[in-house]
Amino acid sequence: MSKAATQGAARRRGRRPGGTDTRAALVDAARAVFIEQGYDGATVRTIAARAGVDAAMVNHWFGGKEGLFAEAVLKLPFNPKDVADRLLDGDVDDIGRRIVRTFLTTWDTTGGGVFTALMRSVTSHEQAAHVLRDFLIKHIVERVLKSVGLDNLEFRATLVASQLVGMGMVRYVAQFEPLSSTDIDTMVAAVAPTIQRYITGEIT
Amino acid sequence: MSKAATQGAARRRGRRPGGTDTRAALVDAARAVFIEQGYDGATVRTIAARAGVDAAMVNHWFGGKEGLFAEAVLKLPFNPKDVADRLLDGDVDDIGRRIVRTFLTTWDTTGGGVFTALMRSVTSHEQAAHVLRDFLIKHIVERVLKSVGLDNLEFRATLVASQLVGMGMVRYVAQFEPLSSTDIDTMVAAVAPTIQRYITGEIT
Missing domain, CATH: 1.10.357.10 (Tetracycline Repressor, domain 2)
Incomplete structure (x- = not known):
């Protein structure tokens, strides 16, 4: 199933747009944007736009740009x-x-x-x-x-x-x-x- | 002065083909070949051919493939x-x-x-x-x-x-x-x- 179809199905089942699909999409978008633009050049707005979600989701899931970088690029396997x-x-x-x-x-x-x-x-x-x-x-x-x-x-x-x-x-x-x-x-x-x-x- | 001109001048002054120009050419060729083919894939013969010198020069200058790798890729700044x-x-x-x-x-x-x-x-x-x-x-x-x-x-x-x-x-x-x-x-x-x-x- 395509990503768009998956997201459509999720919406039809009533999953909120701030769910785990959004989280994964943000991590993927962040990795790409951090590699392209570096840590300083990358903005939360750009990453959220690339993922097609609201920028507030970055704070919701990762507490900000630093936490998103830690997850997307550093991939620390622990909390x-x-x-x-x-x-x-x-x-x-x-x-x-x-x-x-x-x-x-x-x-x-x-x-x-x-x-x-x-x-x-x-x-x-x-x-x-x-x-x-x-x-x-x-x-x-x-x-x-x-x-x-x-x-x-x-x-x-x-x-x-x-x-x-x-x-x-x-x-x-x-x-x-x-x-x-x-x-x-x-x-x-x-x-x-x-x-x-x-x-x-x-x-x- | 171009590299070819430098080498020509060196030869006219009688510098032997196994001199420092050869050494530098081997390091440059080795770096390229190790990157392209990996350590195991790279051969002394291939590297020497790329540098345009005799394969015996690798042993003469570096004691073999390992020493050439150490110099070309690891770049250890000490003996x-x-x-x-x-x-x-x-x-x-x-x-x-x-x-x-x-x-x-x-x-x-x-x-x-x-x-x-x-x-x-x-x-x-x-x-x-x-x-x-x-x-x-x-x-x-x-x-x-x-x-x-x-x-x-x-x-x-x-x-x-x-x-x-x-x-x-x-x-x-x-x-x-x-x-x-x-x-x-x-x-x-x-x-x-x-x-x-x-x-x-x-x-x-």
Whole structure:
């Protein structure tokens, strides 16, 4: 069935125009417009027009241009709020282990291809890195690290990012063995002390 | 002066056909052929023919297809042998500091664009990661880490790679602040203990 026919059928069944078809159409339109015009050049109005829906739907579904970019281009396979909740649920002296385990469980489950696609967009799409940073800082770093209340918060956060990004690059993108196929428990034992020190330890 | 005229002039002055013009022509031809045909598909014969030189020049200048790929596509801005020499020159209990300082000095000097180009080829060119791994293992890991003589050599090497790659991704590619502009001494203090533990410490 053609897309127009699908949408017609949806309307006849009374589905509102702001439904999941609209959401998918916005993601497809956004990906095309962000690639053509870059993050700064793309406007919510242009994306909505391309998708044939009202611009208000962008706020409704994605909370704005940044959230739409995160979904359409970065394709994060998790909800940052859920991740923050899970990391905050426990003793801060054990947060390094929870971070490494959560990171590996999330990306091992989605498969390395999704992480590779994210890194490809970060290395080749100038704005992707900035949006990713703003997104992670807003939803995870501010909530999680600020609750720890240490000095050098931003430096600690970027050190954590450096080890996690690198672990993902070696495990999923470059696939250097044996790290690429090492079980999660062994990875946690090896890497969690690094993350723990970056968050609560002496770093200068 | 045109390239043909330059080469003609070189020949009149008696420069041998295996000179620096040949080397540059091979790098240009290799980049094009690797992009068109992939690492496995590209042959030394095809690359040499494209450059208009004898295939023996590939071995003469690059030691083979792998070395030519490293230069043409990976564009490593250092000689791996020199790096290994520098890292081995000193106490093993201080090797973490030397590795972090050498890494940052090298890439800070060449500028982040070169590291970004390397990561882009690793994320988008299937063979790049494999050649990079073989190259690093052969020239740096085997010489440096084997001299330390610890257990779990390969796992330790990939853990070191994970922190270094991630540090480069955050500093040069994503440019997350403040890590992106933190001075090298502060970076060494923060990251060297991680590298040192991965090489000589308890990791399981």
